[in-house]
Amino acid sequence: MKILSAFSFLVHPSKHEEEQPAIGGTELTLEGGLGFMLSSAFTKASAECNIEIAFQMALDGSQQNPVRNALITVVKNPNLENARVLARKLQAVTTHRSGLGLLFVLIGKDKESDQIRCYVARFPADSGIVAEEKAEQLEIEFIEQVFMKSAKSYKAVVYEGESTDADFWEGKAVDKQISNSAVAISGYWIREFLQSDFKTTPANGTRRFALALRDTIQSSTDLEVKEELTALASLAKNINNKVVSIENLGDRFGLSGKALDELHAALKKPSYRFTKFTFSAAEFRKHVRYRQTQLDNGATLSAPADKFDECFQKSEVAVGANQVEYRTRGRVVNEGLRKGK
């Protein structure tokens, strides 16, 4: 897909300032190294931007979002002034902590289909050193206001669609600050600037993960995989409100490759591995309430998943004996009989 229009703006941090500074901007001609870099970023945007987001509706419930409206205006009529509206919105939410940034707004269209792509990216400012070899000399220069795509706080979003009525409600973002961080980190780009949220709600993402976990534990024939995943279930309460994906949960909890493969195989769609969502401990408890361990002597131990390790203390009987001993202590509150399966 070819870039038809490209604009760039220097965005100063001006959140809470009564008078917003004027924003310098330019329409780009995409030549040389800059043109190559932006074209490459534009082409790879759909693959690189992997956080599914959706614009929020207006507070009164109407189907309106001011950032989406500004985006549609640029898509329909790409010019410097229309693109500058996006830059102003970003400036109004940028704090001194985020600092100076260079904003790019690129619009492209597919020749064969009517597919339109709008790519918005913010490169943070940094300082750097330029080194240039001349004959036997080396010239070094310190420069400020260097803007780098590879920086940790680079952010971008891409929207694609054919219809400005039906489409452009959902997009895909990349925010290199979202890793294992709390929700607040994603607040600046996704929530404050784009007035959007993760497309997958906390309950939906957590439910999906909990069901995959439960199904894998049930169906796996590998005892070690079962143990790893049940241990994960016990620890899940510690990631409440954290931005996660099923993929990075594996890294966070040190799951083995085998356990990860079985967990991923239980997902309805492979893409769910990478979907970002905010983990909800309350939703998780609805689906993974009890943890159960069965011994070969017929004993079955059961306790709430997040308290299992507090209820039962496990120890190895003898090294190499492949036997364990569980201890528990409490007051009897109930006894009963159950029919078999």
Add this chain to the structure above:
Amino acid sequence: MVERLHGLPRIDRISARAKAPDRFVVKAAKLTECGQRKYSDPLNQIQDQVGARIVCFFLQDVPVISNRILEYLRPIEERDVVPDSRYKFGYFGKHYVLFYPDDIIDDSNKPKPNVFELQIKTLFQHAWSEADHDLRYKPMGVMDEHFERRVAFTSAQAWGADQIFRELFEEAVSNGDERIESGTAVAPTHRIKPTLA
């Protein structure tokens, strides 16, 4: 939707339908008050090509159901549909335009638009709207003022019934009837019946 609403009391039914082609054509051809075509791109602009409806017992149940739905689905619109004047009676209902849940979408063939309409109504709101809708699609000739006034009267009756049931429910709960609040007093025949129209 049935799974997501599991455990909520006093849901009479959950249903969904794809809009019939003839109804779509009628809607697509609608004109504005100025005589212009309302939809320039109906296939993309008409957002109730798939519609779902949840019918519940009492007005108090509507926000509870709404909150549960919004835990799992992202909205792009939320509306309390009421007559445009406090002196009129007609259609009442809670409407949402929501993204389709990912689980049911084929990523290689995403629907356009990628949203559906959800209506949440009480039994009385639902009964009135179904009867009114059926009347409007019958070839009855001109619906005069007397006709419209009688239709409005029935809406007022349904509205009144909802208000009384709201008060009765609150009294029953405040009198300590826990079965009412938890829904365990509901007769077994009142189950969630997923239907596809």
